[in-house]
Amino acid sequence: MNIVVTIQESALSRLSSIAGALRAAGLEDATLLDAIGVITGKVATAAKLEALRRVDGVQSIELAGPDIELPDPESPIQ
Amino acid sequence: MDMAKKDSGADTGIASPSGNGSGNGPSNGASGASAGDGLTGRYIVAFKEGASTAGAELLERKVGVRAQSVRALGGELERGAHADLLLDEIGAAVFSAAPDQRSRMLSVAAESDSPILIIEPERVVYAITMVNALTPNGASRAGYGGPSPFDLNDGALLEPAAARAQGALAPALSVEFLKGYRAAIDGLLSSVTARAPLETGVVSATSPGAIWALEMTGALASRFSGAGIKVAILDTGMDLNHPDFAGRAVVTQSFVPGEEVQDGHGHGTHCIGTACGPQRPPILPRYGVAHGAAIFAGKVLSNAGRGADGGILEGINWAVGQGCHVISMSLGSPVAPGQSFSAVYETVARRAEQRGTVIVAAAGNDSRRPGQVQPVAHPANCPSIVAVGALDVSQTAAFFSNGGINPSGGEVNVAAPGLDIYSTWPMPQRYHTISGTSMATPHVAGILALYAESSGLRGFALVNAMLRRSRSLTPARDFGWGLVQAT
Numbered sequence: 001m002n003i004v005v006t007i008q009e010s011a012l013s014r015l016s017s018i019a020g021a022l023r024a025a026g027l028e029d030a031t032l033l034d035a036i037g038v039i040t041g042k043v044a045t046a047a048k049l050e051a052l053r054r055v056d057g058v059q060s061i062e063l064a065g066p067d068i069e070l071p072d073p074e075s076p077i078q
Numbered sequence: 079m080d081m082a083k084k085d086s087g088a089d090t091g092i093a094s095p096s097g098n099g100s101g102n103g104p105s106n107g108a109s110g111a112s113a114g115d116g117l118t119g120r121y122i123v124a125f126k127e128g129a130s131t132a133g134a135e136l137l138e139r140k141v142g143v144r145a146q147s148v149r150a151l152g153g154e155l156e157r158g159a160h161a162d163l164l165l166d167e168i169g170a171a172v173f174s175a176a177p178d179q180r181s182r183m184l185s186v187a188a189e190s191d192s193p194i195l196i197i198e199p200e201r202v203v204y205a206i207t208m209v210n211a212l213t214p215n216g217a218s219r220a221g222y223g224g225p226s227p228f229d230l231n232d233g234a235l236l237e238p239a240a241a242r243a244q245g246a247l248a249p250a251l252s253v254e255f256l257k258g259y260r261a262a263i264d265g266l267l268s269s270v271t272a273r274a275p276l277e278t279g280v281v282s283a284t285s286p287g288a289i290w291a292l293e294m295t296g297a298l299a300s301r302f303s304g305a306g307i308k309v310a311i312l313d314t315g316m317d318l319n320h321p322d323f324a325g326r327a328v329v330t331q332s333f334v335p336g337e338e339v340q341d342g343h344g345h346g347t348h349c350i351g352t353a354c355g356p357q358r359p360p361i362l363p364r365y366g367v368a369h370g371a372a373i374f375a376g377k378v379l380s381n382a383g384r385g386a387d388g389g390i391l392e393g394i395n396w397a398v399g400q401g402c403h404v405i406s407m408s409l410g411s412p413v414a415p416g417q418s419f420s421a422v423y424e425t426v427a428r429r430a431e432q433r434g435t436v437i438v439a440a441a442g443n444d445s446r447r448p449g450q451v452q453p454v455a456h457p458a459n460c461p462s463i464v465a466v467g468a469l470d471v472s473q474t475a476a477f478f479s480n481g482g483i484n485p486s487g488g489e490v491n492v493a494a495p496g497l498d499i500y501s502t503w504p505m506p507q508r509y510h511t512i513s514g515t516s517m518a519t520p521h522v523a524g525i526l527a528l529y530a531e532s533s534g535l536r537g538f539a540l541v542n543a544m545l546r547r548s549r550s551l552t553p554a555r556d557f558g559w560g561l562v563q564a565t
Contacts, residue, residue, distance in 0.1 A: 033395035070383030
């Protein structure tokens with residue numbers, strides 16, 4: 001499951017160490033988005049989410065939204 | 079959108095137009111020929127020589143009009159039936175088109191290499207007794223007595239009373255007449271297409287060197303260019319070989335696994351052209367707003383036009399980290415009435431704003447006005463993201479443009495040209511005319527760059543300064559503060 005972890009404003013300076021804690025708790029393929037204070041990644045099962053939520057500095061965890069799609073290039077409305 | 083809080087004087091959100099919050103202005107119907115005013119509500123199309131079959135096929139495939147070949151029908155065509163017809167012998171077609179088909183039709187006609195010569199609303203012609211009219215130079219001409227919209231001759235026709243006195247014949251729709259009709263269309267068209275082929279419906283009537291959108295938004299008149307301002311377009315990338323951007327500062331990054339920034343779709347190149355196209359493109363008309371801005375092309379949508387949530391967030395992160403002042407996102411997904419905005423995107427937009435980056439996004443194209451107005455799409459529906467609606471050359475809401483159906487961020491904040499917008503497209507096509515709130519969005523992004531240069535403002539202060547200068551249009555549900563203005 002693709003997830004988006006929003007880090008607390010007050011914890012943004014500790015982004016790297018928080019990412020480490022998240023990995024230890026089961027986050028895979030973590031990508032640190034330091035300018036906006038978000039970490040994206042994957043978890044194998046929904047059960048892992050609870051452990052991730054308990055990591056200090058985490059504000060929220062959400063499932064990644066569905067893919068966005070444009071009309072095909074031939075379409076006159078884009 | 080949030081009300082701007084006034085306690086500290088700082089702009090802490092995107093302002094709402096005062097007094098317009100729930101305004102119900104006159105509703106604007108979709109543009110299109112309608113019965114009345116001497117029009118039948120149907121359209122006449124003339125095809126280029128030899129291009130009738132291609133033209134009919136195009137009408138069916140791209141506009142959804144199925145014109146039956148008169149030749150194929152043989153004797154089975156019922157007189158008086160309002161069927162959609164392909165008039166094979168003269169290379170023309172007559173058909174009905176719904177408002178949403180009309181704009182598709184105009185786009186198809188405006189493309190270079192289009193098999194369509196001209197499209198006109200069908201006029202009501204009244205049967206007048208057939209006369210053998212004498213033109214001033216004595217030549218005889220058979221036809222309907224009375225003025226024809228396609229009458230290019232100087233010849234005056236006899237008055238109907240005089241014609242009757244001459245023992246006029248009953249009117250007949252002859253092949254002769256229709257051939258003359260087509261000759262008139264050919265003549266009319268060659269007089270308007272001595273210039274570049276894409277200009278019909280695209281170029282400003284008063285400033286033919288630029289598209290109407292640049293004139294209507296005041297971008298053409300601005301002495302600012304976005305110099306020193308960084309504009310990020312998060313989309314399908316960019317055609318890095320496009321001659322119109324030769325020598326231009328462009329920073330690129332792909333966030334689509336397995337794909338380069340090079341635009342294999344077209345959408346990204348088109349949006350970049352609108353936001354940042356050159357002041358003097360090698361081929362007129364001019365189509366771009368912030369011709370001096372630094373372009374940051376972030377590919378977050380694949381060449382197939384698909385974008386993962388994570389990739390979009392990465393693109394935003396990159397643009398903020400690069401110090402971009404404006405992020406333009408002509409992308410989104412539909413939202414249901416009553417559905418709330420994404421907490422993640424709202425948080426991200428607020429953090430970006432704090433770092434001096436504002437985000438502009440398309441309101442979405444899910445509506446089919448006048449019957450159906452859908453809510454502003456995600457992520458434009460976030461309170462801290464500027465939601466842009468689309469309007470046409472008559473300042474009517476584009477038929478597809480979403481409206482402020484949902485509260486708390488779900489409003490349209492501003493509107494910009496989004497119907498029949500000409501801009502760059504990947505080579506070799508080079509340019510393309512398309513429609514969408516995707517096209518409206520980069521107009522606003524480019525204009526924000528002009529304001530950023532001229533005012534030095536950033537973040538919500540920049541956005542609100544732009545909104546307050548918009549030309550008010552109602553209802554606010556469709557236009558927000560109104561038509562964006564650069565000056």
